Amino acid sequence: MTDGQRAGRAEIEVRALGEPDLPAATRIMQRAFGAFLGAADPARFMADRNFVRSRWRADPAAALAALVDGDVVGSNFATRWGSVGCFGPLTVAPDHWDRGVASRLLEPTLDLFAAWDVTHAGLFTFSHSPKHVGLYQKFGFWPRYLTAVMTKPVSEAPEPADARLYSRIAPADRPAVRDACRRLSAMLYDGLDLEREVTAAEAQSLGDTVLLGDPGRPDGFAVCHCGAGTEAGAGRCYVKFGAARPGPGAADRFERLVAACLRLAASRRLAHLDAGVSLARVEAYRALRAAGFRTVIQGVCMHRPHEPGYHRAGLFVIDDWR
Numbered sequence: 001m002t003d004g005q006r007a008g009r010a011e012i013e014v015r016a017l018g019e020p021d022l023p024a025a026t027r028i029m030q031r032a033f034g035a036f037l038g039a040a041d042p043a044r045f046m047a048d049r050n051f052v053r054s055r056w057r058a059d060p061a062a063a064l065a066a067l068v069d070g071d072v073v074g075s076n077f078a079t080r081w082g083s084v085g086c087f088g089p090l091t092v093a094p095d096h097w098d099r100g101v102a103s104r105l106l107e108p109t110l111d112l113f114a115a116w117d118v119t120h121a122g123l124f125t126f127s128h129s130p131k132h133v134g135l136y137q138k139f140g141f142w143p144r145y146l147t148a149v150m151t152k153p154v155s156e157a158p159e160p161a162d163a164r165l166y167s168r169i170a171p172a173d174r175p176a177v178r179d180a181c182r183r184l185s186a187m188l189y190d191g192l193d194l195e196r197e198v199t200a201a202e203a204q205s206l207g208d209t210v211l212l213g214d215p216g217r218p219d220g221f222a223v224c225h226c227g228a229g230t231e232a233g234a235g236r237c238y239v240k241f242g243a244a245r246p247g248p249g250a251a252d253r254f255e256r257l258v259a260a261c262l263r264l265a266a267s268r269r270l271a272h273l274d275a276g277v278s279l280a281r282v283e284a285y286r287a288l289r290a291a292g293f294r295t296v297i298q299g300v301c302m303h304r305p306h307e308p309g310y311h312r313a314g315l316f317v318i319d320d321w322r
């Protein structure tokens with residue numbers, strides 16, 4: 001008899017999430033968030049948004065399933081941004097909560113970060129929930145700053161912007177553009193690399209990447225998801241990651257980057273632009289407020305180790321690790 005059986009807890013098996021598991025994992029994600037947030041119809045919660053399939057496609061080996069008696073009861077998705085790792089959505093079917101399923105999924109998640117030589121790992125969670133903060137503390141993550149997920153209505157005719165879209169760059173020139181974006185992100189944090197998101201947005205038709213100024217040395221770039229079936233959801237454009245080149249003039253570059261994202265949203269007839277920012281990035285948060293963004297969701301980012309990474313004052317970066 002195993003320890004789990006002796007303790008009266010069901011045996012939990014953790015393995016890679018396979019394509020046949022995706023519908024079950026998607027249903028569980030909707031029900032779990034719907035139940036936790038008190039949605040009227042948890043089964044339909046976030047039905048216009050796609051995290052499970054798109055993250056699985058971006059890196060199937062980093063998608064994990066937890067099973068009890070052969071049925072999927074939870075999943076988690078690790079993301080590698082070069083030297084930075086984050087994870088989520090981590091979800092467990094409500095009838096299996098508080099039986100150690102999430103904890104079991106976190107063990108191999110941390111193994112992945114170790115195998116990737118990640119120097120900074122993190123996640124976004126609900127700051128008001130002692131359970132969430134306690135769960136992640138158990139694995140060495142520490143809550144630091146609030147992170148605001150903000151939104152702004154998109155006007156009919158936003159400011160013109162000196163920007164190009166990655167999808168319009170000739171395929172032969174794209175690797176050089178990705179290198180240029182990598183050089184920019186490495187200025188924010190050594191080894192930070194968003195190539196996975198740039199490529200996933202293009203390959204999976206999730207959206208596009210805005211390149212501000214010269215694509216060979218961009219003043220900024222922003223990976224945006226557009227509309228239903230992406231992380232944005234119906235009628236929305238979501239800045240998955242955006243950054244202005246740091247240094248003198250970064251505030252102006254950031255303002256222009258946000259204008260370029262608004263333009264992309266308008267061109268796709270999306271009514272809202274959503275963008276998350278750590279309140280540690282004081283100037284970036286204030287700039288978004290000044291540009292008319294209002295907070296709709298407030299959570300906290302937890303970090304491992306308990307260090308700022310690229311969540312610090314002076315950096316004009318949009319992301320929220322959701």
Ligand SMILES: CC(C)(COP(=O)(O)OP(=O)(O)OC[C@H]1O[C@@H](n2cnc3c(N)ncnc32)[C@H](O)[C@@H]1OP(=O)(O)O)[C@@H](O)C(=O)NCCC(=O)NCCS
Pocket residue numbers: 032033036088089090091092093096097098099100101102103104124125126130131132133134135138
């Ligand atoms: C959050 C969620 C993934 C947790 O899954 P779970 O399988 O119930 O979690 P576990 O049983 O593995 O771990 C729960 C841990 O919470 C912690 N915890 C619970 N209540 C706590 C409290 N009041 N204070 C401190 N820690 C607490 C404990 O560390 C506990 O683990 P332990 O019992 O081994 O000490 C699950 O509830 C869920 O799917 N929620 C909805 C979706 C969601 O919010 N996802 C996470 C987004 S960041």
